[in-house]
Amino acid sequence: MDKKAWKQRMDTISRKYGIFVVFIVLIILGTATTGSFLTAKNITNVLRQIAVTGVLALAEMLLIISGNIDLSLGSVIALSGMFSVSAYLATGSLLVAFVVAIVISIFICSISGIFVAKIKLPSFIATMAMDYIARGLCYLYTGGQATYEIGDYGKISTTYVAGIPLPIFFFLGCAVICWIILNRLPLGRNIYAIGGNSDAAKASGINVNMTTIKTFAMAGLLTGIATVLQIARVNSAIPNTAENYHGDAIAAAVIGGTSFTGGIGTVTGCLVGACIMGFLGNWLNLIGLGSYFQMVTKGCIILMALSIDMLGKNKRIKKK
Amino acid sequence: MSSEYKIRFESISMEFPGVLALDQVSFGIRQGSVHVMMGENGAGKSTLMKILNGTHVPTSGKFYIDEREMKFQTTLNAEKQGVSMIYQELNYIPDMSVERYLMLCREPKKGPFIDWKGVHKEAKKILEEENLNYDPKITLRNLSVSDIQLLEITREIKRNQVEILIMDEPTSALTNAEVERLFRDIKALKERGITIIYISHKMDEIFRIADDITVMRDGKHIHTGPASEFTQDSLVKMMVGREITNVYPKEKIPLGETLLEVEGLNSEFSKLSDINFKVHAGEIVGLGGLMGAGRTETVRAICGLDPYESGKIRIQGKEVRIKSVTEAIKHGIVMASEDRRRYGLILCRDIRENISLSSLKRITKKGFLQIGRERKLTREYFDELKIKAPGMGTATLTLSGGNQQKVVLGKCLMTQAKVLILDEPTRGIDVGAKYEIYKLITELAKQGIGIIFISSELPEFIGMCDTAYVMYKGKIIDQISRDKMTQENIVMLAAGGKIDG
Numbered sequence: 125m126d127k128k129a130w131k132q133r134m135d136t137i138s139r140k141y142g143i144f145v146v147f148i149v150l151i152i153l154g155t156a157t158t159g160s161f162l163t164a165k166n167i168t169n170v171l172r173q174i175a176v177t178g179v180l181a182l183a184e185m186l187l188i189i190s191g192n193i194d195l196s197l198g199s200v201i202a203l204s205g206m207f208s209v210s211a212y213l214a215t216g217s218l219l220v221a222f223v224v225a226i227v228i229s230i231f232i233c234s235i236s237g238i239f240v241a242k243i244k245l246p247s248f249i250a251t252m253a254m255d256y257i258a259r260g261l262c263y264l265y266t267g268g269q270a271t272y273e274i275g276d277y278g279k280i281s282t283t284y285v286a287g288i289p290l291p292i293f294f295f296l297g298c299a300v301i302c303w304i305i306l307n308r309l310p311l312g313r314n315i316y317a318i319g320g321n322s323d324a325a326k327a328s329g330i331n332v333n334m335t336t337i338k339t340f341a342m343a344g345l346l347t348g349i350a351t352v353l354q355i356a357r358v359n360s361a362i363p364n365t366a367e368n369y370h371g372d373a374i375a376a377a378v379i380g381g382t383s384f385t386g387g388i389g390t391v392t393g394c395l396v397g398a399c400i401m402g403f404l405g406n407w408l409n410l411i412g413l414g415s416y417f418q419m420v421t422k423g424c425i426i427l428m429a430l431s432i433d434m435l436g437k438n439k440r441i442k443k444k
Numbered sequence: 445m446s447s448e449y450k451i452r453f454e455s456i457s458m459e460f461p462g463v464l465a466l467d468q469v470s471f472g473i474r475q476g477s478v479h480v481m482m483g484e485n486g487a488g489k490s491t492l493m494k495i496l497n498g499t500h501v502p503t504s505g506k507f508y509i510d511e512r513e514m515k516f517q518t519t520l521n522a523e524k525q526g527v528s529m530i531y532q533e534l535n536y537i538p539d540m541s542v543e544r545y546l547m548l549c550r551e552p553k554k555g556p557f558i559d560w561k562g563v564h565k566e567a568k569k570i571l572e573e574e575n576l577n578y579d580p581k582i583t584l585r586n587l588s589v590s591d592i593q594l595l596e597i598t599r600e601i602k603r604n605q606v607e608i609l610i611m612d613e614p615t616s617a618l619t620n621a622e623v624e625r626l627f628r629d630i631k632a633l634k635e636r637g638i639t640i641i642y643i644s645h646k647m648d649e650i651f652r653i654a655d656d657i658t659v660m661r662d663g664k665h666i667h668t669g670p671a672s673e674f675t676q677d678s679l680v681k682m683m684v685g686r687e688i689t690n691v692y693p694k695e696k697i698p699l700g701e702t703l704l705e706v707e708g709l710n711s712e713f714s715k716l717s718d719i720n721f722k723v724h725a726g727e728i729v730g731l732g733g734l735m736g737a738g739r740t741e742t743v744r745a746i747c748g749l750d751p752y753e754s755g756k757i758r759i760q761g762k763e764v765r766i767k768s769v770t771e772a773i774k775h776g777i778v779m780a781s782e783d784r785r786r787y788g789l790i791l792c793r794d795i796r797e798n799i800s801l802s803s804l805k806r807i808t809k810k811g812f813l814q815i816g817r818e819r820k821l822t823r824e825y826f827d828e829l830k831i832k833a834p835g836m837g838t839a840t841l842t843l844s845g846g847n848q849q850k851v852v853l854g855k856c857l858m859t860q861a862k863v864l865i866l867d868e869p870t871r872g873i874d875v876g877a878k879y880e881i882y883k884l885i886t887e888l889a890k891q892g893i894g895i896i897f898i899s900s901e902l903p904e905f906i907g908m909c910d911t912a913y914v915m916y917k918g919k920i921i922d923q924i925s926r927d928k929m930t931q932e933n934i935v936m937l938a939a940g941g942k943i944d945g
Contacts, residue, residue, distance in 0.1 A: 308812050310804040317801060320790035327749060327779070327787040328802045328855065329769040387792040 174402035175291035180373035183343035191319035191386035192247035199258035201366040204228035209361040226348030237340025241333040278359035320387025456505035483660035498522035526607030543567035543580035684931035692907030700725025703894040709755030714741035723894035730909030748772035776862035788852040825854035846877025
C-alpha cells in the first residue's frame with residue numbers, strides 16, 4: 125500500500141513538474157552549445173514570437189480542456205487581421221483596429237461553437253471547414269494582395285516597457301485572464317466538467333451547449349488579441365499569414381500537459397509548453413538546422429507528448 | 445446415467461475481484477430440452493451462461509458438452525461447439541442493412557469475394573420462411589428494438605451448426621404477438637433437437653415453455669427439476685429464500701408534509717404511462733420492479749434528464765414543469781444515478797470540484813468562486829460522509845466504488861435538495877460501505893429529506909423503504925406498505941403477478 129501510494133505520488137510529481145525539467149534541460153543545452161542563446165537580444169526576440177503562438181495556445185488549451193479543438197485559428201487571424209488593418213488605415217485609431225480584430229474573431233469562433241454545440245458536429249470537422257471559409261474570405265477580401273504600408277500598427281510589437289517587449293505583457297495578461305476563468309469562475313469548472321465527462325456534467329445541472337459556445341467565444345477573444353500581435357510583428361497584412369499557427373498552438377498546449385481526452389490542463393503548463401516550442405525552434409535555428417528539420421522535430425515532439433498523456437491514462441484505466 | 449445430459453456443470457466457481465459470483469455450481473441440462481434459469485439479479489445466471497459461451501473462463505470447476513470436457517478460451521471456441529447466445533442488450537450497427545445483418549460472418553462467397561446477390565437471395569429466403577415482412581435492404585436504424593431483437597433471434601436459430609442456444613431475457617423488448625412467434629420458434633427448434641437455455645423473470649412465460657427449471661441464488665445452485673415440480677410460490681421462495689443477515693439501521697420517522705407529488709406522468713420517450721406517487725418529508729419511498737421496468741426512466745424524467753409529455757409534478761404543493769437538471773436542482777430535486785462513473789463523476793477531477801459541481805451558485809459571490817468557502821463547505825461533506833482518501837485534491841478516478849458513491853452523494857447533498865433520488869446507491873460497493881450508506885439515508889430522512897430509493901437487492905429494499913411502488917412494463921402496478929413488504933410479494937408483483945389483499 126505504501127509503495128503504491130509512493131508510486132502514485134511520484135506519478136503526479138512527474139506529471140506536474142516533468143515539463144519544467146524538460147524546459148530547464150533545453151535552456152542548459154542551448155546555452156552550452158551556442159554562444160548567443162542566453163543573450164538578452166535573443167531572448168526578447170524569441171519571447172516576441174512566443175507571444176502570438178502562446179496566446180493561441182491558451183485558446184486551444186481552453187478548447188481542448190472542454191473536449192474540443194479549433195483548427196481554424198490561423199485563418200481567423202488572417203481574416204480578422206485584414207479587417208483590422210483596413211479599420212486602422214481608415215480611422216487611424218489602434219483602439220478601433222483592436223476592437224475590429226476581436227469582434228470578428230469572436231464572431232467566427234462562436235459560429236463554429238454553435239455548430240459543435242447545437243448540431244453536435246465534431247469540432248475537428250466544424251473548425252476544419254471554418255478554416256477554409258475564413259482563409260477563402262480573407263483572399264476574397266484582399267484579392268490576394270498584401271498590404272505592406274500599415275503605418276504605426278507595428279509599434280505594438282516594437283514598443284518596450286521596462287525593457288520587455290509589449291507583446292509579452294499581452295501574453296501574460298491573457299494568461300492571467302485564462303487562469304482566472306479556469307480557477308475562479310464557475311465557467312472554468314463547467315469547462316473542466318464538460319471535457320472530463322459531458323454526461324455527468326449534464327446530469328449535474330451544467331448547460332453543456334452554452335458552456336461549449338462560451339468556450340469557443342473565449343477562444344475567439346484570445347485569437348483576436350493574437351491577431352493584433354501577429355499583424356504588428358510582421359508589420360504588414362499578408363493574406364496567407366499565420367498559416368498552421370493552430371498547429372504550434374495545439375502542440376504547445378499538449379506539451380504543457382493539456383489532455384486530449386479533455387478535463388485536464390493548466391495555464392502554467394501551457395505557458396511552459398509555449399516557451400519550450402519557442403526556444404526549441406530558436407535553438408535549432410542557432411545551431412544551423414533549418415525550418416524543414418524543425419518541422420520534423422515539432423512533429424516528433426507532439427507525438428511524444430500525446431503518447432505520454434495516453435500511456436499515463438491507459439495505465440490508470442487498467443488498474444481499475 | 446449422465447448420457448442424457450447435453451451439458452453438465454461440475455463444481456464451477458467464478459471469482460471476480462472481491463466477489464464470488466459462482467460458488468461450486470453443479471447441475472445438468474438435458475439434451476433437446478428448454479431449460480429455464482431463474483434467480484434474482486446478481487444470482488449468477490448470466491455469469492454461468494457467459495462461461496458456457498466462452499466469454500469467461502471459470503476460476504475452478506469443469507463443464508462438459510456431450511460428456512466431453514470443454515475448455516473455452518473465447519466465444520469462437522464455443523461457437524465451434526455449437527453454442528450460441530442471444531444477449532439481453534442488443535449490439536447492432538444502426539447503418540447495416542437487414543440482409544447484411546442476417547448473413548453477417550457467413551456470407552456466401554465467390555472466390556475470395558462476398559457474393560452480395562447470394563446474400564440478398566439467402567436473406568430474402570430466411571425472411572419469407574419466418575414470415576418477417578421487412579425489406580432486406582433497409583437499415584436497422586429504421587426498425588424498432590423488438591424488430592431487431594426478433595432478427596437477432598432469427599439469425600442465431602438459422603445458423604445450421606447451432607446445438608445449444610442461450611437466450612438471456614429475449615422477450616424484454618418484445619410485444620405479446622412477437623412473444624407468441626418466439627415461442628413457436630422455440631418449439632420448432634426443440635423439434636430439431638436443439639437444447640435451449642432460457643433466462644427470464646416472467647412467471648407466465650416460464651411455465652409455458654419450460655421443461656426443466658434451475659433456480660440460482662447468490663451464486664449458488666439451489667435446485668434443478670422438471671417444471672411440473674414447481675409452482676409460482678415455490679419458485680419465488682427458492683429465489684429469495686436467503687436469510688436476511690444484514691441488519692438495516694431503519695428508524696421510525698414521523699412523516700412530514702408532502703414534498704413531491706407526481707400525477708399521471710406519461711412519457712413516450714421513456715415508455716412510461718400514468719405514473720402516480722407521493723413522497724413525504726422523512727419518508728423513504730421505494731421504486732421496485734425488474735431492470736427495465738421503468739424505475740430509472742421515471743426518476744430520470746423527474747430530475748430533468750429525460751423529457752415527459754404530460755402529467756403534473758408538484759413540489760410542496762406548487763406545480764412545476766421540469767425541463768432540465770438545473771431546474772430540478774433549483775426546485776430541490778437531485779439524483780444520484782445508478783451509473784456513477786458515467787453520470788455521477790468527472791473522474792479526472794478531484795473530490796472538491798466534484799462535490800461542489802452542482803452547487804457552484806452557493807459558492808459564487810459577484811461572479812467569482814469563493815475558494816475558501818468551497819473548501820470549507822465541501823470539507824463538511826467530506827467529513828460527514830467519511831470519505832476515505834488522501835485528501836480533497838485526490839482525483840475521483842482513484843477512489844474505490846464506495847468512496848466514489850459517497851462523493852456523488854456529497855454532491856447531491858450540497859445542493860440542499862428536499863427530495864433525494866438514489867438509483868441503486870449500493871451497486872458494486874462493499875458491505876461496510878453499504879452499511880454506511882444505509883445509515884446516511886436514515887440520517888437524511890430524519891432531517892426531513894424525502895428519499896426515492898431504487899434497488900434491485902430486495903433485502904435492502906425491504907429493509908429501508910417505508911412504502912414501495914412496484915413497476916412493471918412502464919407502469920406502477922401496485923403500492924405496498926411496509927407491513928406487507930415481503931420479498932415474495934415484491935418478486936410476484938415485479939414479475940407481473942398479483943398479491944392478495
